[in-house]
Every structure is written in structure tokens, then in C-alpha cells.
Amino acid sequence: MATIAERSQRIVSDWLRRQAATRAEGGAGAGQDGRVELDPLNIGGAFLEMTARLMANPAALMQAQIGFWQDYMTLWQNTARRMMGMESEPVIDAAGDRRFKDEAWHDNEVFDFIKQSYLLSARFVQDVVRQVDGLDQRTAQKVDFYSRQFVDAMSPSNFLLTNPEVLRRTAETGGENLLKGLNNMLGDLERGRGKLSIKMTDMEAFRFGENIAVTPxxxxxxxxxxxxxxxxxxxxxxxxxxxxxxxxxxxxxxxxxxxxxxxxxxxxxxxxxxxxxxxxxxxxxxxxxxxxxxxxxxxxxxxxxxxxxxxxxxxxxxxxxxxxxxxxxxxxxxxxxxxxxxxxxxxxxxxxxxxxxxxxxxxxxDEEQLTALEEKMQRRGYLEGAEMATTFNMLRANDLIWSFVVNNYLMGNEPFPFDLLYWNADSxxxxxxxxxxxxxxxxxxxxxxxxxxxxxxxxxxxxxxxxxxxxxxxxxxxxxxxxxxxxxxxxxxxxxxxxxxxxxxxxxxxxxxxxxxxxxxxxxxxxxxxxxxxxxxxxxxxxxxxxxxxxxxxxxxxxxxxxxxxxxxxxxxxxxxxxxxxxxxxx
Structure with a gap:
């Protein structure tokens, strides 16, 4: 614990020092006046436009909300039936979703309720943003993409108290998995110099000409x-x-x-x-x-x-x-x-x-993001490989981000040696x-x-x-x-x-x-x-x-x-x- 506290303090101090330098020099992520840009991806404007369009048609939003609450009431009723030992069909199914592969997500009424309530909420959010009229194609695509990023991030599988597999591991190890997970996270922060650089595989397990790229x-x-x-x-x-x-x-x-x-x-x-x-x-x-x-x-x-x-x-x-x-x-x-x-x-x-x-x-x-990216590249002379890797990982966030958050930080596991993920991380x-x-x-x-x-x-x-x-x-x-x-x-x-x-x-x-x-x-x-x-x-x-x-x-x-x-x-x-x-x- 003392080691963890020392490492955490050092990471925070280094991060604050870099932020101060960024503001002073107008560096990466800072505007021309030295202020740190809070929305470099220009997400706020897209969601503001979406909200305006939604408010212009409140009847459609109200109809979607009514359907959502009807599904939620059905879920409450079905869960109550299960708790009384009666059979009930799921309101929404998670078949094929690897986040919910643990049997407790189905067998335990509480976790089944948590899972289905999340899936209903996720479907509601995505249906609403996809049915907004009047948005141009690029804005609609951006709203849909970042809504999905938010929905994926809020999955109950990503949190200690709502993931039955993590709770079971915590009970079995007396919390040792969480300490190991914290150490893994600190290591990722140190490697990323204050940014979370998630370790996807054992980067020391592969050698060129020995077990990868071996064709003579x-x-x-x-x-x-x-x-x-x-x-x-x-x-x-x-x-x-x-x-x-x-x-x-x-x-x-x-x-x-x-x-x-x-x-x-x-x-x-x-x-x-x-x-x-x-x-x-x-x-x-x-x-x-x-x-x-x-x-x-x-x-x-x-x-x-x-x-x-x-x-x-x-x-x-x-x-x-x-x-x-x-x-x-x-x-x-x-x-x-x-x-x-x-x-x-x-x-x-x-x-x-x-x-x-x-x-x-x-x-x-879009123009705003390209301009910001070009300013960053001009200062460095290149686009950093890790930044591009993050972009590609976001396209499959559940597979390439959140699955490793659960495995490395909550379960406390070391990532498995996998040559494809080694290549993916070799940006x-x-x-x-x-x-x-x-x-x-x-x-x-x-x-x-x-x-x-x-x-x-x-x-x-x-x-x-x-x-x-x-x-x-x-x-x-x-x-x-x-x-x-x-x-x-x-x-x-x-x-x-x-x-x-x-x-x-x-x-x-x-x-x-x-x-x-x-x-x-x-x-x-x-x-x-x-x-x-x-x-x-x-x-x-x-x-x-x-x-x-x-x-x-x-x-x-x-x-x-x-x-x-x-x-x-x-x-x-x-x-x-x-x-x-x-x-x-x-x-």
C-alpha cells in the first residue's frame, strides 16, 4: 500500500507539472491563448445540435420514453415473478454479448435485473439518437458513435459492485485482485506518462525473428x-x-x-x-x-x-x-x-x-478536429502512434478497451501473451x-x-x-x-x-x-x-x-x-x- 501511494503521488505530480507546461507553452491540447481545450474532438457541438432537434419534436421523445418505461415495468414484474420462483422470459436478451457470459448474469435474479436494465437503457439511448430528424450525416454519425462510447463505458460489467465475476474473485482472494489491479493501472499510467496506456498483452513475450516475423x-x-x-x-x-x-x-x-x-x-x-x-x-x-x-x-x-x-x-x-x-x-x-x-x-x-x-x-x-490535429503534428513533426492506436481501439471499445479494464484492473490478471495484440500495440x-x-x-x-x-x-x-x-x-x-x-x-x-x-x-x-x-x-x-x-x-x-x-x-x-x-x-x-x-x- 505504501508503494502504491508513493507511485500514485508521483504520477499525479508529473501529470500536474505537464499540464502546467502545456498551458504555459500553448502545447498539445491547449488553445492559442494557452487554455487547455476541453472539447478537442468537437463533441459538444454535435450533441447540442442533437438536443435542439429533440426539443423541436417533444412528442417523438415522449413516445420513446413511454416505450422505455413500459419495458422497465415489464422487467420489474418479471423479476418479481422470478424471485417468487416463477418462470419469466427476459425482456431483452444478451445472447452473444461476451460481457455477460458469466452464468450469474442469468441465474441470479439481481444481476439479471441489472443486466437487463442496462440493456434497456442502452437501447433507449441509441434509438433516440439514431431517430433524430434534421441532422446532417456527419453530425448524426458523431452523435451515434459517442453515444455508443458512453453506453459501453457504463456497462455494469465494468464496475466492481455490479460485476458478479469480479465480486466472486474479490471474495476468494480477500481483495488481493483489486490491489493487483491497482498496481496494473499504475503501471499503465507510468508507461503512458500520466495517460492510461492499457497493456493488452505481455510486451516482453515476443522477439522478432524468434517467435514472430520468423520467415527467413x-x-x-x-x-x-x-x-x-x-x-x-x-x-x-x-x-x-x-x-x-x-x-x-x-x-x-x-x-x-x-x-x-x-x-x-x-x-x-x-x-x-x-x-x-x-x-x-x-x-x-x-x-x-x-x-x-x-x-x-x-x-x-x-x-x-x-x-x-x-x-x-x-x-x-x-x-x-x-x-x-x-x-x-x-x-x-x-x-x-x-x-x-x-x-x-x-x-x-x-x-x-x-x-x-x-x-x-x-x-x-471534421474541420475542427483536423485543424487541432495539424497544430499538434506541426509542433511535434508527426502524429504519435499511441494516439492513432487509441482511435482504432475506440472503434471496438468493448473488445479493445473495456475487456482489458475488467481483466487487468478489476480481476487483477496479467494480460495473456497474444501475438496479434502485441502487433496491435506496436504502433x-x-x-x-x-x-x-x-x-x-x-x-x-x-x-x-x-x-x-x-x-x-x-x-x-x-x-x-x-x-x-x-x-x-x-x-x-x-x-x-x-x-x-x-x-x-x-x-x-x-x-x-x-x-x-x-x-x-x-x-x-x-x-x-x-x-x-x-x-x-x-x-x-x-x-x-x-x-x-x-x-x-x-x-x-x-x-x-x-x-x-x-x-x-x-x-x-x-x-x-x-x-x-x-x-x-x-x-x-x-x-x-x-x-x-x-x-x-x-x-
Missing amino acids: GKVVYQNELMQLIQYTPTTAKVLRRPLLIGPPWINKFYILDLRPKNSFVRWAVSQGHTVFVISWVNPDERLAEKGFDDYMHQGYLAALDAIERITGEREVNAIGYCLGGTLLACTLAYMAAKGDDRIKAATFFVTMMDFEQAGELAVFI TRMPARMHSFYLRQMYQQNRLREQGGITLSDVPIDLGRVRTPAYFLSTREDHIAPWRSTYRGTQLLGGPKRFVLAASGHIAGVVNPPGGKYSHWINTDLPSSADEWLAGATEMSGSWWPDWHRWVTGFNKDEVPARDPAAGPLPVIEDAPGSYVRVKSTD
């Missing part, structure tokens, strides 16, 4: 923005066309080489591809002025030059993942304008080119100039879809000029790049296209190997409507990986002797996964 290879080229990894072949012969993979620089590349059993990199190597992967740098203030065009020139284009020098092959197949796919589309349009046809087949993993339906990330892209920074361009030109103004809407290195970008065969892989439950939005890319690029929809989400649906549990849908037609495409699609069991391999090798199946990265014309810099991937945002 060599770093064969590097510049200030990326390292290029060539992987060691496992077949006597390989396909003539090398395969270049461009991951997003919002996250690190090894999501495609996490474990041997679900490593897309390892699998592609085993299928005879000479695999090259771009490993982006984790930038700091020295790269603040790097723009989107720099990532194109020093990323894909530099990689193409290096691959030609190494293999002697001018023609390649390319894959872009998420933001890496958006950059790949831009690069293809740039190359089309320059008469460069080195990329013969392009694959887009969960990639948006039309940002009109950008999903819940659009909540964070990266964003250069100020690049990130501002990306958010404004694409997310806010949606100019990439327009002919010449954006310009890179003095070249107007026109996706319609791209004639490269394209394979689109999207995922049905994607909360970052909604599949109906990614589908629109098929209507923007020229040339032959194939669209495949995988089950699950932004990560799990992509890294789903043969033998994996998720299915996929195919439809060779590409109507203008995504829903029309799905209506005509056929569900196929298992992974989409073999379908992609058949597609990409359908353009060229020529083989050559295996290419050893250690024997190429460029000197080996170091073993895979290289040094760039090891740089932490906290370094």
Missing part, C-alpha cells in the same frame, strides 16, 4: 523511408515475376508474417513466389516534411528499381494492404501517366479509393505533411476518386487510366475499411478486375490461411452496387488465398531457378525482419 530472408535495400526484405525461397524453382508487398505504414508489416501457420509471406514463398516486402520506417520529427509522393517514390518505385537490379526482371506483381493499397492505386495512376507498365497485376487488400462511406473513422475527420508514427495530405485530400474531401483530383509530383492522378489487372480482397466485418466502400474501387480502375469478399474483419479475414475457419464469397460480375454484387455472390468454404494464387498466376506461370537473396547483386544489409521494424514509437 534478407534486407537487400533501404532508404530513409523503408527497408526492402527479400525472403529465402523454399522451392527449387520460382515464378518469373517477383511479388512486391506494400503494407500500410500506419501499422508494421509483420501482420503478414505473424506466425508460421498464418503467415501470408511464408505461404506465398511456398507457392513459388519470390516475395519482397516493404518494411516502413517508424518516422520521427526528422521526417516531418515527407509527403504522400515521397512514400510513392521512396516506397513502391524505389522497390521496383531495386527488384529489377536484384532479379533482372522488369515485370512484377504487387500487393497493397489498406493505406498501402491506396498508395499502390496512386502509384499505378502515376506510372500510367508516365508510360511505366512494370506492375503487371495489382492486388488490393481492404483498400479504399473512394472515401464517401469511410465508416466510423469519419467521426474523427507507428505518421509524418505531419503526409498525414495531413491523406486525411484532407482523401478522407475529408474524397478527391482521389476524381479525375485529376489530387496531384503527386506534378502529375494529376487519374485512377481511370489504370489498366493493370486488379484483384480486390475485402472483409465483411471490416470496421476500418468498410467493404461496401472498398468495393467502389472496382468502379474506378480500368482494366480487368476481380472482387472477393472474405468473412471476418480487417485483419482476421486477410490472414486466414488454407484450413482457416473463415469462408469467402466470389462473383465474377461487378455491378455498380455492392449489395447487388453480394446478392449474386457464391459463398466458398475456407481461405481466399488459393483463389488469389490461381488468379495471379493466370497471367504468367513462367518459372526460373530459385533466387537466393544472399547471392544477389546487391549486398545484404541484415537478416529479416530488419532493424526498421524494431523501432518503437516510445524510442
Whole structure:
């Protein structure tokens, strides 16, 4: 207890000192007059407008309240019946909600009442905010999103006295779980320097090249923005066309080489591809002025030059993942304008080119928030990786925030070693100039879809000029790049296209190997409507990986002797996964 008190005092003192410095310097989170901004996300204005609209139609609000109280009275009556030993049906069901998986939430009348009253209240709040008339789409989306954040935060599972599992653990351990939980919370506050940086996994349990990112290879080229990894072949012969993979620089590349059993990199190597992967740098203030065009020139284009020098092959197949796919589309349009046809087949993993339906990330892209973000980035030279990670975690708050609050702080458990969550916590920074361009030109103004809407290195970008065969892989439950939005890319690029929809989400649906549990849908037609495409699609069991391999090798199946990265014309810099991937945002 003395240690806890000492640590708590130190954390509070450090936090107060930083707040004083922020106000004095007009730093992050402070306005031009030095005052700390109380609403940097511009939530208050959205809810004020919603309230005004509600008050303008009191009859609708009164009707919703009457329905809510009727449900509540039914719940009271059913609970009383259960307490008298009589059977009663639940007013609202929590089937599939992992927050209420403990049997006491159903078997105990008190906890069942708490659970159902919460679910009724949550439904009432969300129904009211979703049925407000007259709100523009962005304001309505923001109100709905933050209402859900509030509702999720207020779940009875998140509190000691209303969580039966936590109460049971507290009784069993004599409260030791709460002391351990407090220690865990203090550790998270210390690591976050006063901000709560929730530990999702054992960050000491994983080592690059030992139990993650273990596919053998060599770093064969590097510049200030990326390292290029060539992987060691496992077949006597390989396909003539090398395969270049461009991951997003919002996250690190090894999501495609996490474990041997679900490593897309390892699998592609085993299928005879000479695999090259771009490993982006984790930038700091020295790269603040790097723009989107720099990532194109020093990323894909530099990689193409290096691959030609190494293999002697001018023609390649390319894959872009998420933001890496958006950059790949831009690069293809740039190359089309320059008469460069080195990329013969392009694959887009969960990639948006039309940002009109950008999903819940659009909540964070209004003028007020962008201005505040740009001011912060200009002071630092970059966007801090932890801030972006928090944004993504909010999209799945129950899974990526509140479940760990319960496990770490209330139950007093140490987080389980999990490689996917290690990758998720291994965040990266964003250069100020690049990130501002990306958010404004694409997310806010949606100019990439327009002919010449954006310009890179003095070249107007026109996706319609791209004639490269394209394979689109999207995922049905994607909360970052909604599949109906990614589908629109098929209507923007020229040339032959194939669209495949995988089950699950932004990560799990992509890294789903043969033998994996998720299915996929195919439809060779590409109507203008995504829903029309799905209506005509056929569900196929298992992974989409073999379908992609058949597609990409359908353009060229020529083989050559295996290419050893250690024997190429460029000197080996170091073993895979290289040094760039090891740089932490906290370094």
C-alpha cells in the first residue's frame, strides 16, 4: 500500500507539472491563448445540435420514453415473478454479448435485473439518437458513435459492485485482485506518462525473428523511408515475376508474417513466389516534411528499381494492404501517366479509393478536429502512434478497451501473451505533411476518386487510366475499411478486375490461411452496387488465398531457378525482419 501511494503521488505530480507546461507553452491540447481545450474532438457541438432537434419534436421523445418505461415495468414484474420462483422470459436478451457470459448474469435474479436494465437503457439511448430528424450525416454519425462510447463505458460489467465475476474473485482472494489491479493501472499510467496506456498483452513475450516475423530472408535495400526484405525461397524453382508487398505504414508489416501457420509471406514463398516486402520506417520529427509522393517514390518505385537490379526482371506483381493499397492505386495512376507498365497485376487488400462511406473513422475527420490535429503534428513533426492506436481501439471499445479494464484492473490478471495484440500495440508514427495530405485530400474531401483530383509530383492522378489487372480482397466485418466502400474501387480502375469478399474483419479475414475457419464469397460480375454484387455472390468454404494464387498466376506461370537473396547483386544489409521494424514509437 505504501508503494502504491508513493507511485500514485508521483504520477499525479508529473501529470500536474505537464499540464502546467502545456498551458504555459500553448502545447498539445491547449488553445492559442494557452487554455487547455476541453472539447478537442468537437463533441459538444454535435450533441447540442442533437438536443435542439429533440426539443423541436417533444412528442417523438415522449413516445420513446413511454416505450422505455413500459419495458422497465415489464422487467420489474418479471423479476418479481422470478424471485417468487416463477418462470419469466427476459425482456431483452444478451445472447452473444461476451460481457455477460458469466452464468450469474442469468441465474441470479439481481444481476439479471441489472443486466437487463442496462440493456434497456442502452437501447433507449441509441434509438433516440439514431431517430433524430434534421441532422446532417456527419453530425448524426458523431452523435451515434459517442453515444455508443458512453453506453459501453457504463456497462455494469465494468464496475466492481455490479460485476458478479469480479465480486466472486474479490471474495476468494480477500481483495488481493483489486490491489493487483491497482498496481496494473499504475503501471499503465507510468508507461503512458500520466495517460492510461492499457497493456493488452505481455510486451516482453515476443522477439522478432524468434517467435514472430520468423520467415527467413534478407534486407537487400533501404532508404530513409523503408527497408526492402527479400525472403529465402523454399522451392527449387520460382515464378518469373517477383511479388512486391506494400503494407500500410500506419501499422508494421509483420501482420503478414505473424506466425508460421498464418503467415501470408511464408505461404506465398511456398507457392513459388519470390516475395519482397516493404518494411516502413517508424518516422520521427526528422521526417516531418515527407509527403504522400515521397512514400510513392521512396516506397513502391524505389522497390521496383531495386527488384529489377536484384532479379533482372522488369515485370512484377504487387500487393497493397489498406493505406498501402491506396498508395499502390496512386502509384499505378502515376506510372500510367508516365508510360511505366512494370506492375503487371495489382492486388488490393481492404483498400479504399473512394472515401464517401469511410465508416466510423469519419467521426474523427471534421474541420475542427483536423485543424487541432495539424497544430499538434506541426509542433511535434508527426502524429504519435499511441494516439492513432487509441482511435482504432475506440472503434471496438468493448473488445479493445473495456475487456482489458475488467481483466487487468478489476480481476487483477496479467494480460495473456497474444501475438496479434502485441502487433496491435506496436504502433507507428505518421509524418505531419503526409498525414495531413491523406486525411484532407482523401478522407475529408474524397478527391482521389476524381479525375485529376489530387496531384503527386506534378502529375494529376487519374485512377481511370489504370489498366493493370486488379484483384480486390475485402472483409465483411471490416470496421476500418468498410467493404461496401472498398468495393467502389472496382468502379474506378480500368482494366480487368476481380472482387472477393472474405468473412471476418480487417485483419482476421486477410490472414486466414488454407484450413482457416473463415469462408469467402466470389462473383465474377461487378455491378455498380455492392449489395447487388453480394446478392449474386457464391459463398466458398475456407481461405481466399488459393483463389488469389490461381488468379495471379493466370497471367504468367513462367518459372526460373530459385533466387537466393544472399547471392544477389546487391549486398545484404541484415537478416529479416530488419532493424526498421524494431523501432518503437516510445524510442
